[in-house]
Amino acid sequence: MSVLKTEVRPGGYYDSIVLMQLQAALADLPGVEDAGAVMATPENRALLEASGLMSDVAVEAGPADLLVVVRAETEDAATDALSRVDGLLVRGGTGGGDDYRPRSLESALKVLPEARWALVSTPGRFAAGVAREALDRGLNLFLYSDNVTVEDEVALKRRAAADGRLVMGPDCGTALIAGVGFGFANRVRRGSIGLVAASGTGLQAISSHVHALGGGVSHAIGTGGRDLAEEVGALTARQGLDLLARDPGTEVIVLVSKPPVPSVARSVLGAARGTGKPVVVHFLGFAPPARRIGSLYFATSLPEAAWMAVDLAKSAGAVVDAEKDPRGEDGGASAGGYLRGLFAGGTLASESLLALKNFLDPLHSNMKGDTIRPLEAVPRSEFHTILDLGADEYTVGRLHPMIDNDMRVRRIAQEAADPEVGLILLDLVLGDGAHPDPAGELAPAIAEARRSRDLEFVVVVVGTDEDPQDLASQVAALEDSGALVFEDLTSALSRVVDRLVEVVPPPLPPVEVELLSAPVVAVNIGLESFSESLADQGAQAVHLDWNPPAGGDDQLMAILERMRR
Amino acid sequence: MDLAQANHAAVERMMTARPLLKGVATARDVIPGMRDGLILHAGPPIEWGRMSGPLRGAVIGALLFEGLAEDESDATGLIERGEIEFAPCHHHQTVGPMAGVTSASMAVYVVENVTHGNLAFSNLNEGYGKVLRYGAYSPEVLEKLGWMNSVMAPVLADALAASAELDLRALLAEALHMGDEGHNRNKAGSLLFLKLLAPHVARVASSDVAEEVLKFLGDNALSVLNPVMAACKAMADAGHGVEGSTIVTAMARNGTDFGIRVSGLGGDWFTAPAQVPDGLYFSGFSSEDANADIGDSTITETAGIGGFAMAAAPAIVTFVSGTPKDAVNTTMEMYEITETDHLHFTIPALDFRGTPTGIDLRKVVELGITPRINTGIAHRDAGIGQVGAGLVRPPMEVFEAALIAYAERYGV
Structure with a gap:
């Protein structure tokens, strides 16, 4: 009851x-x-x-x-x-409950209208759509998601570049902007070394080494692993280099990537030269053409890249000035025209070829190489040409050019007569057994060629002050003829590059450099830990409680996508 | 006009609509197409065979009230012989809470949107207990309806004629600042309504009648719900029919189906089975007693108030799990799926931000967020009445179906 x-x-x-x-x-x-x-x-x-x-x-x-x-x-x-x-x-009194978590980018931006960045780490299938919307809303992207198609990557990057915005990624795991780590990042001292990296762990390793060596990082811009692929054309890397060029806090730049195809290498190295700042280049597993070409320094390992950068940063102001060749008062500016390299020494020719193939295109030679184009006809040069005149095809029935200058003298006249030629590169090898006075025959040929026009001659001399030809007088004779004389090949090649290779201009319009200096304010879409990490670092971030659009229904997603257009 | 412009235009029209309560009149005299033998009901179209208990009860009650039937079996006979016509209130510029049953002789509020000139209608609120809108049709129910029709309605008609104008948009805006959200909580609005009417009632009615009428209005914290719904209908209709727009202009339930209409999709309804609200129950009742969602009162959410303005009504936060912050979050979530912030309805707790207004089909489907609706819960059997109140969301299928229909119609 x-x-x-x-x-x-x-x-x-x-x-x-x-x-x-x-x-x-x-x-x-x-x-x-x-x-x-x-x-x-x-x-x-x-x-x-x-x-x-x-x-x-x-x-x-x-x-x-x-x-x-x-x-x-x-x-x-x-x-x-x-x-x-x-x-x-009796009720509550705590006013408890969770803060609202926005579900769309639109409402996230109402919460944080000053956001400049979107961190996207949704499943790859949806990432391009999310990234497009972020670009539509004027944000720059850190795109962690992988499995984004290369077509989408190209479209996103072109779209962003056209608006002067940056897309770091896809598959970009890390970046450091104004001391704030995006995604995975190490706690690194701030300093004057800026990074552009198509390799996430490369970026982390170099920035950590820099820190350990007492240096610091201004900003580290990730590009995503595919940025330097041919289809993408290093769009983000070039924007990144340009940003760091204009960033007053960056004095030395490190560029790290898997080795790019030659066309992209030329473009990205051209952009690196365009920064006007020393750039340490580390293309993993790439045979460096020289320790240094102009303002570019080539590293062969991650730690080496770090210490080169730290070293350069220590003397940063001086380094940039030293880039200008003391003999190049006629200007470091590119004069254009084609290169004709007329070598007596096969190895010097070969090394020049290896170094310059990353800068000159099309580059022809009688020597073989993966991206070297063969000459159509042995007697005629075309475009950029580097000739080993000591090779068999040139020495049939005649003496080697180390001891007989006749062919090179005639070839100098022949090349000089080609109005498209902008620079002639020669070697001069002294020593026992060599011609007793090569400058005595080559210098007049140079002077003769320069009589009709201001054609630049660059000569690398191999020899010692004890050689029988007298190094000093050989150099003096060449200089009197108007040639620029170098005693090491790297310097000679740097001069060639500076004179002949146009720097690659940055994509326009430029990304506002203020993006790097302004406090990081971001919308995080995807992995919540990225948002927490930003907050821990004192950056402003709002986490978007993201779900696949239309629950991942393909038909509805397709309709919604079409309605956006 | 592109989609963005179309949606902007539709919502702009909804927000600039200015609904005034113009009077009280007999349905057959004012509602377009209203005639004897026609019964209007809440929600999308439905035939007798599929009607739920409360709607059937209300229909029978209306036939008794109209004198078309002597008793229940008489009424059922009429219906089964096809002598009675049914139509959604929405097809006649009308809305009604719960069963929403409106017949030719009933008194209705007449609301005019003076900005765009369209009219909307709603029946009179009966208060609590045994009422027609929950399917009750006992003699006391009919007696009360009779009194409302013959005593209260003429007084209200005269009072409204005597008052210059009763601006429902302004009343709602003020009520939102007094803790109402305009759907489940209309306490402040009803008192404002009473305050605005009282002097005119006192002037036009004898003191006995005035006392009776004012007490009836004052005892009922839902007095203003019906004119508010008509106001929302007038606003939503102003936004309907904009070519290319994906803005939802009606959400309504008949106790069996939940239906929506979309501004750019003409008169089509997109329907799916209505759900049982999740809520709190009166003593002695549980969710087993609940009828599926019913009523046209979701027109409030359609117009940007009700569940969408939850942040304005912290006193009823229990519906959304308990804390004032949850109430705020409910409103915040609705901003995700709406076109804009209301120009006139603002929320003090959100720094007077406008309420989320203009449900965009695309956003609902894309984000997987359905509108939040505050609602009363009817007993599944006719005539028992309200058994609770709570929260319900429309079935996602109706929005998906509408999106697909939009894509077909506009060749997307």
């Missing part, structure tokens, strides 16, 4: 919802069969009546009275339930 107990609490106002909650809580108590908590209006009393919760006490109550009724299995259970009413009526 159940027990019905009623409590009347005269006077007092309770919202009906509070009372509904009270009654639900009472009904949940052990031994309680049903409960009611209502203001005793006629309608409510009728409700109690209908539920079998009406008692004599309740009949007496009026609309300003609170009625609490409990029907329980035992007297004790009913009494106990009623004794809990006060406790159950």
Whole structure:
């Protein structure tokens, strides 16, 4: 037999919802069969009546009275339930609850309208769509997601570049902007070394080494592993180089990537030269053409890249000045035209070829190489040409050019007569067994060629001050003829590159350099840990509670996508 | 006009609509197409055989009230012989809470959107307990309806004629600042309504009648719900019919199906089975007693209030799990799927930000977020009445179907 107990609490106002909650809580108590908590209006009393919760006490109550009724299995259970009413009526006071988490980019940007970055780490299938929307809304991208097609990557990067915005990625795991790590990043001292990296762990390794060596990083821009692929054309890397060029806090730049195809290498190295800052280049597993070509320094390992950068940063101001050749007062600016390299020494020719193939295109030679084009006809040079005149095809029936200058003298005249030629590169090898006075024959040929026009001659001399030809007088004779003389090939090649190779201009319009200096404010879409990490680093970030559009339904997603166009 | 412009235009029209309560009149005299033998009901179209308990009860009640039937079996006979016509309120510029049943002789509020000139109508709120809108048709229900029709309605008609104008948009804007959200909580709005009417009622009615009418209005915290719904209908209709727009201009339930209409998709309804609300129950009832979602009152959410303005009504946060922050979050979530912030309805707790207004089909489908609706819960059997209140969301299928229809119609 159940027990019905009623409590009347005269006077007092309770919202009906509070009372509904009270009654639900009472009904949940052990031994309680049903409960009611209502203001005793006629309608409510009728409700109690209908539920079998009406008692004599309740009949007496009026609309300003609170009625609490409990029907329980035992007297004790009913009494106990009623004794809990006060406790159950006391509410919160903490104002608790979670903050709202935006579900769309639109509302995330209402929360954080000053956001400049979007970090995207959604599944790859959806990433391009999310990235497009972020670009539509004027954001720059850190695109962690992988499995984005190369077509989407190209489209996203072109679109971003056209608007002067940056897309780091896809498959970009790390970046450091103004000291704030995106994705995976090490805690690295800030400093004057900027990085552009198509390799996430490369970026992390170099920045960590820089830190260990006492240096610091201004910004590290990730490009995604495919940026230097032919289809993408290093768009982000070139933007990154340009940003770091204009960033006053960056004095030395490190460029790290898997080895690019030659056309992209030329473009990205041209962009690196265009920065006007020393750039340490590390193309993993790439045979460096020289330790240094002009302002480019080639490293062969990650730690080496780091220490070269730290070393350069220590003397940064001086380094840039030293780039200008003391003899190049006629200007470091590119004069253009084709190169004709006329070598007596096969190895010098070969090394020149290896170095210059990363800068000159098309490059022809009688020597073989993966990207070297063969000459159509041995006697005629075309475009950029480097000839090993000591090769068999040139020495049939005649002496080697180390001892007979006749062919080179005639060839100088032949090349000089070609108006498209901008620079002639020669070697001059001294020593026992060589021609007794090569400069005595070559210098007049150079002077003769320069009489009709201001054609640049660059000569690398191999020899010592003890050689029988007298190094100093050989150099003097060449210089008198108007040639620029270098005693090491790297310097000679640097001069060639500076004179002939146009720097590659950055994509236009430029990305505003303020993007690097402004505090990082970001919308994070995908992995929540990225958002927490940004917050830990003091950056402003809002996490978007992302779900696949239309629940991942292909038909609906396709319609929505078409409606966006 | 592209899609963005179309949606902007549709919502702009909704927000600039200015609904005034112009009067109270008999349905057959004012509702276009209203005639004897026609019963309007809530929600999308439905035939008798599929109607749920409360709607059937209300239909029977209306036939008794109209004098078309003597009793229940008489009424059922009429219906089964096809002598009674049914149509959604929405097809006649009308909305009604719960069953929404409106017949030719019933008094209705007349609301005019003076900006665009369209009219909207709603029946009179009966208060609590046994009421027609929950499917009750006992003699006391009919007696009350009779009193409302013959005593209260003429008084309200005269009072409204005497008052210069009763601006429902302004009333709602003020009520939102007083803790209402305009759908489940209309306490402040009903008091404002009472305050605005009282002097005119006092002037046009004898003191006995005035006392009766004012007490009836004052005791009912939902008095203003029906004119508010008509106001929302007038606003939503102003945004309907904009070519190319994906803005939802009606959401309504008939107790069996949930249906929506879309501004750029003409008169088509997109429907799916209505769900049972998740909520709190009155003493003695549980979700087993609940009818599937019913009523045209979702026109409030359609117009940017109700569940969408939850942040304005912290007193009823229990519906959304308990804390004021949850109420804020409910409104925040609705900004995700709406076109814009309302120009006139603002929320103090959100620094007076406008309420989320203009449900965009695309956003609903893309984000997988359905509108939040605050609602009363009807007993599944006719005539028992309200058994609780809570929260419900429309089935996602209706939005998906509408999106696909849009793509077909506009060749997307």
